[in-house]
Amino acid sequence: MSTYNFDYLDELEAEAIHILREVAGQFEKPALLFSGGKDSITLVRLAEKAFRPGKFPFPLVHIDTGHNFEETITYRDKMVERIGEKLIIGSVQESIDQGKVVEQTGKNASRNALQTVTLLDTIAKHQFDACIGGARRDEEKARAKERIFSVRDEFGQWDPKRQRPELWNIYNGKIHKGENIRVFPISNWTELDVWNYIRREKIELPSIYFSHERDVITRNGQLMAASPFLNMDDEDVVFRKQVRFRTVGDMSCTAAVESEATLIDDIIAEISASKISERGARLDDKVSEAAMEDRKKGGYF
Amino acid sequence: MNILKFFTAGSVDDGKSTLIGRLLYDTDSILADQLEALQSSNRKNDDGTIDLAILTDGLRAEREQGITIDVAYKYFQTEKRKFIIADTPGHIQYTRNMVTGASTANLAIILIDARNSVVEQTIRHSYIVSLLGIKHVVVCINKMDMVDYSETVYNSIIEKYKVLAQQLKLEDVTYIPVSALKGDNVVQNSGNMEWYEGESLLHFLEQVDTDHLDRSQLARMPVQWVVRPQTDELHDYRGYAGRVLSGTFNLNDKVNVLPSGASSTIEKIEFFDEELDAAHAGESVIIHLKDDVDISRGDTIVNAAALPQESKLIEADLCWMDARALDTSIMYNIQHNSKVTKCKISEILHKVDINTLEKHAADEFKLNDIGRVIVKTADALAFDLYDDNRANGSAILVDSRTNLTVGALMFRAAVE
Ligand SMILES: Nc1nc2c(ncn2[C@@H]2O[C@H](COP(=O)(O)OP(=O)(O)O)[C@@H](O)[C@H]2O)c(=O)[nH]1
Ligand SMILES: [Mg+2]
Numbered sequence: 001m002s003t004y005n006f007d008y009l010d011e012l013e014a015e016a017i018h019i020l021r022e023v024a025g026q027f028e029k030p031a032l033l034f035s036g037g038k039d040s041i042t043l044v045r046l047a048e049k050a051f052r053p054g055k056f057p058f059p060l061v062h063i064d065t066g067h068n069f070e071e072t073i074t075y076r077d078k079m080v081e082r083i084g085e086k087l088i089i090g091s092v093q094e095s096i097d098q099g100k101v102v103e104q105t106g107k108n109a110s111r112n113a114l115q116t117v118t119l120l121d122t123i124a125k126h127q128f129d130a131c132i133g134g135a136r137r138d139e140e141k142a143r144a145k146e147r148i149f150s151v152r153d154e155f156g157q158w159d160p161k162r163q164r165p166e167l168w169n170i171y172n173g174k175i176h177k178g179e180n181i182r183v184f185p186i187s188n189w190t191e192l193d194v195w196n197y198i199r200r201e202k203i204e205l206p207s208i209y210f211s212h213e214r215d216v217i218t219r220n221g222q223l224m225a226a227s228p229f230l231n232m233d234d235e236d237v238v239f240r241k242q243v244r245f246r247t248v249g250d251m252s253c254t255a256a257v258e259s260e261a262t263l264i265d266d267i268i269a270e271i272s273a274s275k276i277s278e279r280g281a282r283l284d285d286k287v288s289e290a291a292m293e294d295r296k297k298g299g300y301f
Numbered sequence: 302m303n304i305l306k307f308f309t310a311g312s313v314d315d316g317k318s319t320l321i322g323r324l325l326y327d328t329d330s331i332l333a334d335q336l337e338a339l340q341s342s343n344r345k346n347d348d349g350t351i352d353l354a355i356l357t358d359g360l361r362a363e364r365e366q367g368i369t370i371d372v373a374y375k376y377f378q379t380e381k382r383k384f385i386i387a388d389t390p391g392h393i394q395y396t397r398n399m400v401t402g403a404s405t406a407n408l409a410i411i412l413i414d415a416r417n418s419v420v421e422q423t424i425r426h427s428y429i430v431s432l433l434g435i436k437h438v439v440v441c442i443n444k445m446d447m448v449d450y451s452e453t454v455y456n457s458i459i460e461k462y463k464v465l466a467q468q469l470k471l472e473d474v475t476y477i478p479v480s481a482l483k484g485d486n487v488v489q490n491s492g493n494m495e496w497y498e499g500e501s502l503l504h505f506l507e508q509v510d511t512d513h514l515d516r517s518q519l520a521r522m523p524v525q526w527v528v529r530p531q532t533d534e535l536h537d538y539r540g541y542a543g544r545v546l547s548g549t550f551n552l553n554d555k556v557n558v559l560p561s562g563a564s565s566t567i568e569k570i571e572f573f574d575e576e577l578d579a580a581h582a583g584e585s586v587i588i589h590l591k592d593d594v595d596i597s598r599g600d601t602i603v604n605a606a607a608l609p610q611e612s613k614l615i616e617a618d619l620c621w622m623d624a625r626a627l628d629t630s631i632m633y634n635i636q637h638n639s640k641v642t643k644c645k646i647s648e649i650l651h652k653v654d655i656n657t658l659e660k661h662a663a664d665e666f667k668l669n670d671i672g673r674v675i676v677k678t679a680d681a682l683a684f685d686l687y688d689d690n691r692a693n694g695s696a697i698l699v700d701s702r703t704n705l706t707v708g709a710l711m712f713r714a715a716v717e
């Protein structure tokens with residue numbers, strides 16, 4: 001019998017490809033939620049591995065808060081052009097203009113929570129029955145319990161008490177009208193696994209993941225990029241710092257970390273040694289221990 | 302470096318969550334902000350040290366009640382392996398969650414409280430391990446600190462467990478005396494139990510050979526998706542995408558496609574931009590066949606020299622997972638890999654009292670019940686016996702009224 005080298009990244013990859021193909025086989029109108037972050041960029045690579053030389057059986061969907069890092073949008077447009085797949089944009093600004101949501105006020109105002117409404121609207125408008133996302137179980141305790149196929153009602157709500165048992169590698173994608181399923185193909189990956197995979201696959205990332213100099217302020221003990229989207233007042237002192245971002249979200253709530261890491265190898269070394277988990281760099285999770293569970297129940301990704 | 306998936310089983314308060322917390326803590330897998338949250342939590346051990354169990358008790362209801370009610374997955378790695386842990390609840394009303402956690406595990410850790418020895422729950426959990434066909438079992442005798450690290454206590458417990466292991470045909474059982482709370486023999490070998498000559502739990506987990514990717518002759522690949530670009534330059538391209546469940550497919554192997562029975566030969570195996578000589582268990586690939594056969598999602602490509610069974614009548618073990626009891630008069634959907642068809646449970650052969658392992662006749666199947674049934678399917682399934690090939694010997698039942706997953710099936714025999 002031939003021997004073969006099937007290491008942990010190969011196994012994670014093969015599992016994710018299997019999940020993506022199950023989505024293709026089981027749903028009428030799936031979509032891949034693309035945030036421009038490294039996890040969704042990894043999903044795009046996995047989709048290429050699952051479906052090429054064919055087309056993706058789903059469009060990419062970007063929920064655009066309007067408070068983006070410019071680098072993310074540049075990256076997104078270049079990538080969409082390279083892969084030649086369809087991109088659908090759901091705009092939070094539009095939801096605000098239509099009066100569906102109200103912009104938050106105050107110092108910690110962010111559009112992060114508003115995204116949920118735009119996402120649900122986009123799902124309803126296009127009648128998506130499955131949305132693929134890049135969430136991982138290692139990110140947070142409530143996520144550690146979420147299934148790979150996770151049912152949402154028409155209000156986007158996740159009910160942790162009514163989760164379907166998920167056995168072996170069999171995924172039950174049956175839903176009622178109005179419901180949809182969130183699918184998390186990289187559930188079993190850790191942050192480090194994602195980085196190791198990106199290195200191995202030589203995947204290009206938006207430049208903000210790497211060390212650069214930028215104007216920042218300190219907010220609730222964390223470094224935030226100074227931007228027009230941040231409600232700043234006289235107490236906020238802007239200074240320049242060598243930083244990078246560990247997640248790519250809304251500019252008003254994604255904290256930077258001080259870093260000299262300019263190469264993937266540096267980042268991997270930094271994370272391996274680092275003692276700040278990735279979600280720690282998001283202000284919105286700090287609110288309470290149950291923060292994530294509440295937001296998930298309310299339809300946040 | 303490869304992956305080991307394991308799950309933990311024990312009664313409430315035997316220390317499952319603490320043990321997992323200890324593994325994470327002592328392998329430096331807990332990050333600073335999580336640690337900070339732990340330290341500021343008001344749940345503390347009696348001696349004021351941080352309660353490691355909070356690391357896995359994730360949902361608010363669980364934190365409030367201080368118990369585990371759902372499967373929580375945790376990840377850590379050492380230089381030798383990546384570990385995926387399913388922390389499963391021990392209460393009898395959560396048997397289905399344990400079955401869920403066990404279904405993807407290659408190894409089970411069974412916790413026994415040294416003060417209580419083998420109890421009813423130990424029997425139940427061990428039964429689930431044997432039912433789900435988990436090959437490796439580690440019995441951790443926990444809370445050794447509370448029995449003065451006594452070798453006599455330890456020995457009497459393992460003697461008792463050996464009887465159970467034999468009864469359940471558990472072949473590979475390893476015993477380790479630990480204190481999850483103090484850390485003895487979890488990551489480091491303990492100075493408190495010089496009489497124990499075996500390895501620490503982590504060391505054992507790092508080197509246990511799980512051969513979890515089946516290298517048998519039973520080459521099987523359910524087709525999930527047919528790749529047809531239909532572009533000018535790839536006009537005739539037709540590739541069958543799927544994940545090899547078991548065995549190996551080589552170029553030029555003779556294969557059959559089930560259920561049609563059509564035979565062909567493997568012409569090409571692709572993985573993204575590579576062409577491969579072989580596709581092995583666990584790999585997600587695209588296979589091309591020499592002949593133009595009609596294949597769609599739900600079909601299975603198999604080694605022509607080692608065919609699976611095909612039947613519409615299958616004897617299976619069933620674990621019922623829904624609050625609404627089994628109804629033998631209605632049709633359910635059965636999902637076997639990528640294949641979905643209608644089925645009925647045509648007969649209940651027996652139910653198992655999972656606390657005593659006694660079998661008895663039954664005419665109803667309720668939440669968490671386990672027993673032997675006959676499944677009658679609308680289309681024949683191409684399956685292997687669960688003990689020979691877990692991946693192709695298992696299926697789920699879906700209730701078409703609620704769309705919920707209501708049952709887990711392990712195939713034991715084709716009915717003639
Ligand atoms: N003395 C002692 N107490 C332990 C040990 N392991 C766990 N405990 C305690 O037993 C209780 C239940 O532990 P927990 O991990 O929540 O049990 P679970 O219900 O199996 O998850 C907690 O108070 C733990 O601190 C041990 O090795 N020694
Ligand atoms: Mg627990």
